[in-house]
Amino acid sequence: MKSPGLTLVSHEGKPYRFDAGSLCTELLTTGGPGEFARHEALHEPADLLDWVERSRLPDGLEMTVTQGELAETRALRDALFQLVADRAHGRPARGRELDAVNAVAAGPPLAARIEADGSRGWAPGATVARLLATVARDAVELLTGPYAERIRECGSHNCRLLFVDTSRPGRRRWCAMEHCGTLHKVRAHRARRAEGDG
Numbered sequence: 001m002k003s004p005g006l007t008l009v010s011h012e013g014k015p016y017r018f019d020a021g022s023l024c025t026e027l028l029t030t031g032g033p034g035e036f037a038r039h040e041a042l043h044e045p046a047d048l049l050d051w052v053e054r055s056r057l058p059d060g061l062e063m064t065v066t067q068g069e070l071a072e073t074r075a076l077r078d079a080l081f082q083l084v085a086d087r088a089h090g091r092p093a094r095g096r097e098l099d100a101v102n103a104v105a106a107g108p109p110l111a112a113r114i115e116a117d118g119s120r121g122w123a124p125g126a127t128v129a130r131l132l133a134t135v136a137r138d139a140v141e142l143l144t145g146p147y148a149e150r151i152r153e154c155g156s157h158n159c160r161l162l163f164v165d166t167s168r169p170g171r172r173r174w175c176a177m178e179h180c181g182t183l184h185k186v187r188a189h190r191a192r193r194a195e196g197d198g
Contacts, residue, residue, distance in 0.1 A: 021164025
């Protein structure tokens with residue numbers, strides 16, 4: 001079984017592990033609306049298949065992706081991005097984004113099955129529409145469930161990654177301690193030293 005989390009790469013080219021806390025928030029690492037379009041990672045159908053392979057979904061999911069389905073994926077992601085960001089900042093949900101997510105969630109999801117060796121697999125007939133319904137249903141569960149109040153944006157001044165704080169104490173501040181958490185500690189240490197030298 002996969003451990004949750006994606007390997008992301010910093011602006012400096014250093015890889016780090018980021019646990020977004022849920023399937024739907026993992027999709028938000030592929031880009032977003034407005035200013036986040038510059039981080040777009042879903043350019044070709046193969047890019048979506050790569051995300052599926054890296055996501056918390058169990059291995060072995062096989063499907064084909066068209067350009068139109070890729071556009072549908074980006075549209076769902078952008079609506080989810082807005083809803084999750086609004087929740088993280090205590091803003092009311094927007095009707096258009098709610099309608100978009102609810103419409104996709106109403107479709108049939110991916111179907112899991114038990115393989116002969118006892119492992120988890122996928123029933124035949126996986127499609128992008130079923131994948132998106134699965135992601136949208138995950139968002140419904142997140143935004144209406146006990147972790148809705150634990151949706152956060154990274155506490156770093158220049159990082160906007162969104163995640164669900166699934167830690168037991170519920171005090172996670174950073175996308176990843178070894179990335180933004182460490183950078184914050186270094187900046188704070190330098191600031192204290194500068195004050196001491198002054």
